[in-house]
Amino acid sequence: MEKTNYTRFWRWHFYAALFITPLLITLTLSGIGYLFYTNVENNWYKNEFFNQSSQTEQLTIDQGMEKAKQTFKDYSVSKVIVLEDPYNTRLTMTNKDGDQKYVFLDSNYQIVGSQNPKYTFSNVMREVHSSLFVGGTVVNYLVELAACWAIFLLLSGIYMTFKGRALKKEPNPSKRQKNLKWHALIGTIITIPMVIIIFTGLPWSALMGDFIYSAAQKYPSIGTPALKQNPPTSDISEIPWATRKNEPPASTGGSHAEHNGMAAMDHTSNPSGMIAVQQLMNEVKQADISKPYSIIYPKNEQGVYTVSKSSNTGVTGLDVSPYDEVTAYFDQYSGKLISKVGFEDYGILAKWFTWGIPLHEGHLFGWLNKVLNLVVCLLFLLVIFWGFRTWLTRKKKNSLSAPPNLSSKLSVGFIIFMLLLGCMMPLFGISLILAVLIEIILSFKKKFQNMNIAK
Template identity: 85%
Template sequence: MEKNNYNRFWRWHFYAALFITPLLITLTLSGIGYLFYTDVENNVYKHEFFGKSTQTEQLTIDQGIEKAKMTFKDYSVSKVSLLEAPYNTRLTMTHKDGSQKYVFLDANYQIVGSQNPEYTFSNVMRAVHSSLFVGGTVVNYLVELAACWAIFLLLSGIYMTFKGRALKKEANPTQRQKNLKWHALIGTIITIPMVIIIFTGLPWSAFMGDFIYSTAQKHPSIGIPLLKQKPPTSDMNEIPWATRKNELPTSGDASHAGHNDMAHMENMTNRSGMITLEQLMNEVNKANISKPYSIIYPNDEQGVYVVSKGSNSGVTGLDVSPYDEVTTYFDQYSGKLISKVGFEDYGILGKLYTWGIPLHEGHLFGWLNKTLNLIVCLLFLLVIFWGLKTWLIRKKKNSLSAPPNLSGKLSIGFITFMVLLGCLMPLFGISLILVVLIEIIISSKNKLQNANIAK
């Protein structure tokens, strides 16, 4: 039975590796690129991030924003990112067709330059890593499946390493045995850190990520506090009496939805009675909230200014320690701090992933985090390389040389292991059903062929 288990793990390990290796190489290389996106962007976008405008007149931040809106017609400001010196202030501007632009303002709030967000280094690496730069539900599921099966590869490799002869000394080892030894040894060393890296990346995934996020929302005691899910509202009494009953523009038919959304956003940044951004920043300082932080405008007449510090913003210069993460809500008319929610208010699930995501991205504890992640990723690529070499040496011409199909019954241990993995990773569990069905069909076909030969 034990030999049967070993051979079955070997067979599934082989086929899983065969099908997902191209994806794993792509995800690993793009992951390495994303590890160093801040270092790359600080150099590639030096002018936008740290440069100065030729215009030296000192403006207020509100004047700078108005100038940006005049310069980039049909764009509105949806978010303002205020970073620590020497970084410039970054505006996220949204076009009426839904596209975005990053605009940078220097210390005088004069325009320095702009970027197309879609093609910044960080966003390209993120798009490749999460959806192969193609996007769509099917591709997102495919990426998640590759991550799940990678965990199976690592764990099944551990089983075969200690049950087989990979690490046993051979008097005169062949080239295949040498490759297999390195494949098994390095795979064993990186299994735990690699599984941690994969699991801390799953909150972004299409299937399991949605499940984790919905669980965190439905159970605030272990996940995301209600205050963070449902922001408070501004005090309507703070709106000037003369304009209090003015109606916001409403969406018309679908063909004009984008235009109306733009009109709505313009109204949000220019509404009579709203405090200026400079006034808001003064209130933020009084609340002892230091840079870096981002400001999101209210989305309607009852909305609030959302001022937040995040540990996984994906913006160079904006990330903070998970323990400094905070979301605050300010009245859009009075500037009063209404409420705030920080890391200490999260449930265990919220804290776990607030801590885990920057660990995955490589900036939880500075350069040491980056270096460890880089070493693990490079070793993982070597494991793939030695695995491929081992197979190619064993491979016969015009044949996959796959491990043989087995007719023996599945052991309780094997079934328990696969069920546990399927429960931990639901999409993996669903794919596992398909794999079992394929194995049953192949087994039945082989039995039929053997029966016909016997006749």
């Protein structure tokens, strides 16, 4: 039975690797790129991030925002990112079509430069890593599926390593045995860290990510605290993962608070009695929220200012320690702090992923985190390389040379293992059903061919 299990794991390991290897290479390389996005952007965007404008007149932040609106017609400010020195302040401006523009203000709140968000290094790496820069539900599921099968590859590889002869010393090892040994040895070393990296990235995935977040919201004792809130303002990446889909409470003041919200508010000209951003920043300071933080504008006249510090923003200079995370809601008319949620208020599930996501992104504990993630990713690419070489050394000409398809019954251990993985990763479970159906079809095809040969 052990030999049967080994061959079956080998066959599924082979086909899984054959189909998802291109995706795994893409995800690993883009992950390495994203790992160092802050270092790249600090050099590529020195002018926008750190330089001063030739205009030296001191403006208030509100005057700087008004000037940005006049410079970029049809755009209004939807978000302000207030960073620590020496970084410049960054505005996110949005037009009626939903197009965005990043505008940078220096210490005098004069315009330094602007960017198209679609093509910044961090956003390109993130889009490739999460959706292959194509996007769409199907692609998002495909990326998640590749991550799930990568876990199967690692765990099945561990089984075959210790049940087979990969690490056993051979007197005169062949080229294939040498490649297999390196493939198995490095795969064994990186299995635990690689599984951790994959699992800490799953909160952003399409199916499992939504499941995790729904569980965190449904059970506040283990997830995120329940707040009495109105409909959500926006799904903004700068809001911490644990609270990004929370519904912010409504502002109570203002002459237009009782009216239905507009599609886009003219934030800079302050038509509806909204407090100035400088006044809001004073209120933020009074609430003991230090830089860096982002200010997300209300989307309608009943909305609130959302001020957040997050450990997983994807914005250079904005990430903080998970323990410093905070999401605060301020009345847009009075500036009064309505509610505030911090890391200490999260349940164990939300705390785990708030801690795990920056570990996945490589900035939980500084450069050491980056280096460790980089080493694991590079070794993973080597595992793929040696696996490919191992296959080539056994591959026959004009043949796929796949491991044999066994007709014997499945062992209880194999079934339990696959069921556990299928329950832990629902998308993997769904794909597993399809894989089993394909195996059954191939088995019937083989029997039919044997019957014809016998005749």
